[in-house]
Amino acid sequence: MAPRIPLASALGRGQTERPVAVLDVGTSKVAALIALIGGEGEPRVIGSGQKPSSGVKRATVIDFDKTEMAIRGAMDQAERAAGVQVDGVIASFAAGGLSSTMASAEIDIAGNSITPTDMVTLRQAGRAAIDPRGRSVIHALPALYAMDGLMGVESPLGLHADRLGVDIHVICADKPALLNFGRAVGQAHLGVSALVATPLAAGLAVLEPEERDIGVALIDIGAGSTSIAVYRFGIPVGVASVPMGSADLTDDIAAAFATRRSHAERLKTLEGAAMATARDQTDAITIPPMVDDGSIEPIRVPRAQLVAVIRTRLDMLFGEIAQALSGLGFVGPQARRVVLTGGGADLRSISDYAAAVLRCNVRVGRPRGLAGLPAAQEGPAFAALAGLVLWSLGDSGDIWHQPQPGERATPKRGLTGVFEKLWGSL
Numbered sequence: 001m002a003p004r005i006p007l008a009s010a011l012g013r014g015q016t017e018r019p020v021a022v023l024d025v026g027t028s029k030v031a032a033l034i035a036l037i038g039g040e041g042e043p044r045v046i047g048s049g050q051k052p053s054s055g056v057k058r059a060t061v062i063d064f065d066k067t068e069m070a071i072r073g074a075m076d077q078a079e080r081a082a083g084v085q086v087d088g089v090i091a092s093f094a095a096g097g098l099s100s101t102m103a104s105a106e107i108d109i110a111g112n113s114i115t116p117t118d119m120v121t122l123r124q125a126g127r128a129a130i131d132p133r134g135r136s137v138i139h140a141l142p143a144l145y146a147m148d149g150l151m152g153v154e155s156p157l158g159l160h161a162d163r164l165g166v167d168i169h170v171i172c173a174d175k176p177a178l179l180n181f182g183r184a185v186g187q188a189h190l191g192v193s194a195l196v197a198t199p200l201a202a203g204l205a206v207l208e209p210e211e212r213d214i215g216v217a218l219i220d221i222g223a224g225s226t227s228i229a230v231y232r233f234g235i236p237v238g239v240a241s242v243p244m245g246s247a248d249l250t251d252d253i254a255a256a257f258a259t260r261r262s263h264a265e266r267l268k269t270l271e272g273a274a275m276a277t278a279r280d281q282t283d284a285i286t287i288p289p290m291v292d293d294g295s296i297e298p299i300r301v302p303r304a305q306l307v308a309v310i311r312t313r314l315d316m317l318f319g320e321i322a323q324a325l326s327g328l329g330f331v332g333p334q335a336r337r338v339v340l341t342g343g344g345a346d347l348r349s350i351s352d353y354a355a356a357v358l359r360c361n362v363r364v365g366r367p368r369g370l371a372g373l374p375a376a377q378e379g380p381a382f383a384a385l386a387g388l389v390l391w392s393l394g395d396s397g398d399i400w401h402q403p404q405p406g407e408r409a410t411p412k413r414g415l416t417g418v419f420e421k422l423w424g425s426l
């Protein structure tokens, strides 16, 4: 076993790379990565871990002890591989009905040149304008600046204006889901230095900068939930979530063919598809019975029957996705590109299916931008996990979680740090 050395002291003196630990608590798996960032080239993964998740339902923690065990197990594996010990993580969050609102603020500049102090004043006015309506703020991201009513000014610093305004993209979630998540992570003796909405993390790992600029919707189909982020002008402009995922396909298959979930899962991943082919009418697949004692024979059905069960659920899921996209304003000529990710995007022919029902160009996005990502974590199920590392590279410009005057910026352990602020947001 590798020695458990505190993360900071694992690095040599004068070493420019710094370590970052990230955690994705999903409905089907809990996954962790430790990477070195700040050196030349891409961030480098030095440890990874993964455990099945059984204390999480629809991305929401419903059992503290089981979730704590899975978090400890995944982080332990990553720590052993990296030879370091972690006490703070950047974590993803997809529960609590993640959704977006906009807040705006405007200040008087009186024709002067806009100074850094004006920008601070504007952001503070923006922060004060946020009304979470009983929910907790996960992100408050200044989106577009406006000068004298002219929208879409990227960097107003130094320009002259009478009035300077900003629209803030506010992403909120329900407080109880956040509290339960915070408690499970705290029980695993980890502090959360930053919490990132899952679709924003996944978007960083799978989207091309030009896609984000032109307009794209990122859809992360997990086991129990589907989260969506719409990008335009290079930034996220809307987030939504649907409490349905690929595990619902598995449950439907188990119910339709009276078989075990484990068999249904195998059938879905090995034989399943979103679109039937001509061969599916003639090719037969074997479905094991619920009871394995030999009293009931396995049944043989055309593969097309399996695809039909999958399609019924996909039609429901994509009906909800289409509604969410239109609620986010993802309509019209700039809304023509969709990227699917999450483990559910591994379903055969899902991109063709999604292209037909959403009337968009669709591709499946796999995580990029990390060196040394283990082969087992190269698939779309690990987009959010990889994106968390990339999140740590930049400054999101979040005005909610920036330390306020007199506050300490250091991450704290357990149920403090980010969570203290999130709870305080009510």
Ligand SMILES: Nc1ncnc2c1ncn2[C@@H]1O[C@H](COP(=O)(O)OP(=O)(O)OP(=O)(O)O)[C@@H](O)[C@H]1O
Residues within 6 Å of the ligand: 025, 026, 027, 028, 029, 058, 059, 094, 221, 222, 223, 224, 225, 226, 245, 246, 247, 250, 265, 268, 269, 270, 272, 342, 343, 344, 345, 346, 347, 348, 380, 381, 382
């Ligand atoms: N080849 C495949 N075909 C269809 N589904 C697949 C395939 N591979 C994995 N899946 C499904 O992907 C899901 C897991 O995806 P993922 O790991 O993204 O979910 P999660 O992050 O644990 O859950 P959530 O994000 O909902 O909390 C499972 O339901 C699994 O059955």
Ligand SMILES: [Mg+2]
Residues within 6 Å of the ligand: 026, 027, 094, 198, 222, 223, 342, 384
């Ligand atoms: Mg997930």
